[in-house]
Amino acid sequence: MLYVKNLHKSYQVGATSYEVLKGVSLSVAQGEFVAVMGPSGSGKSTLLNCISCYIPFEEGKITLGQKELKGLSEDALAHIRNEKLGFVFQDFMLLDGLTVRQNILLPAIIRGNVGRKEETMADRLCNLFGIAQIAGKYPAEISGGERQRTAVARALINSPLLILADEPTGNLDSKSSRAVIDSFLEAKASLKATIFMVTHDSFSASFCDRVILLKDGVVYKNMERNSSQHAFHDALLEELKQMNTLEEEEENNENLN
Ligand SMILES: Nc1ncnc2c1ncn2[C@@H]1O[C@H](COP(=O)(O)OP(=O)(O)OP(=O)(O)O)[C@@H](O)[C@H]1O
Ligand SMILES: [Mg+2]
Known part of the structure; x- marks a missing residue:
């Protein structure tokens, strides 16, 4: 690999x-x-x-x-x-103006394709990492651990190698x-x-x-x-x-x- x-x-x-x-x-x-x-x-x-x-x-x-x-x-x-590639950094690097769900979808947004598949993947990742109930919140409103789990979900949205x-x-x-x-x-x-x-x-x-x-x-x-x-x-x-x-x-x- x-x-x-x-x-x-x-x-x-x-x-x-x-x-x-x-x-x-x-x-x-x-x-x-x-x-x-x-x-x-x-x-x-x-x-x-x-x-x-x-x-x-x-x-x-x-x-x-x-x-x-x-x-x-x-x-x-x-x-x-x-x-x-998917990246996770020490200081999360989430965008403050976007919700958890929007942050997770960001790499797909940058790629220019947010369709049914990406939406479904975002929901799956939220469920997988126990952040579904905070998906509508902004980074300032969630804990450090939740922010980092959001960052991990974001790193996975494009199914990277x-x-x-x-x-x-x-x-x-x-x-x-x-x-x-x-x-x-x-x-x-x-x-x-x-x-x-x-x-x-x-x-x-x-x-x-x-x-x-x-x-x-x-x-x-x-x-x-x-x-x-x-x-x-x-x-x-x-x-x-x-x-x-x-x-x-x-x-x-x-x-x-
Ligand atoms: N852009 C740079 N220009 C010059 N020297 C650099 C640069 N980046 C890192 N170094 C030097 O290279 C060496 C290795 O740095 P690196 O950041 O890879 O270490 P590290 O193992 O990640 O350390 P840490 O555990 O502190 O994060 C260090 O001596 C650092 O000072
Ligand atoms: Mg280092």
Whole structure:
């Protein structure tokens, strides 16, 4: 479904070039729910933005569905963003002047086709995520968790190949976070959605099928969940602790040299 091979990405700051992604390779299968974790600054958002067709990269290959992204025109990339991808951001990005239902339908409105099919899908998503009773309300009138579930529904309205989420639970308390993760799980079960989520929250990540750990610009570890959510959470915490200890040791060594 999604293939990333040997991805390199640098940022130019003044005369200096900083390499953030140093050869990232990973793949996500159709219907998989995958989390990406790693220290702040490890390049998680950068990776997501490369996959989202938002920023160019120097080297490597990204294939989405059957399509390779490199070399596509700006128009073709915009088309992929609108038709093949669904986005969920940390700060929801709902439009204040539109109701919940209108916000959910927004990608279809932008695409220029809101017909019976889209209306039915919007109703289905509202029911699926328990927001049918607030569908006529405006973002200012609903809770953070409800806003984020609206954002997840909006990401699904065009039945995208892939949902990309950057810290979707970053601004939420644990109960609302759980509701958002439940809506991803529901989207996976009922709609066979494929989800790629960056998160700092190991509890949220422990509901995923797999967690990819990013460190120093490369994939440090791939952790498959083949136990209960609870056991996977413990395993994740242990692995993150080890990764942080390793990082501290490396920093200390650098300071000594
Ligand atoms: N547009 C930019 N120009 C220059 N440097 C950038 C730019 N965007 C990000 N960086 C740098 O690249 C590195 C990786 O950033 P990125 O946002 O991908 O990290 P992250 O893993 O998402 O971190 P966080 O967990 O804090 O969100 C950081 O050191 C950041 O300062
Ligand atoms: Mg980030």
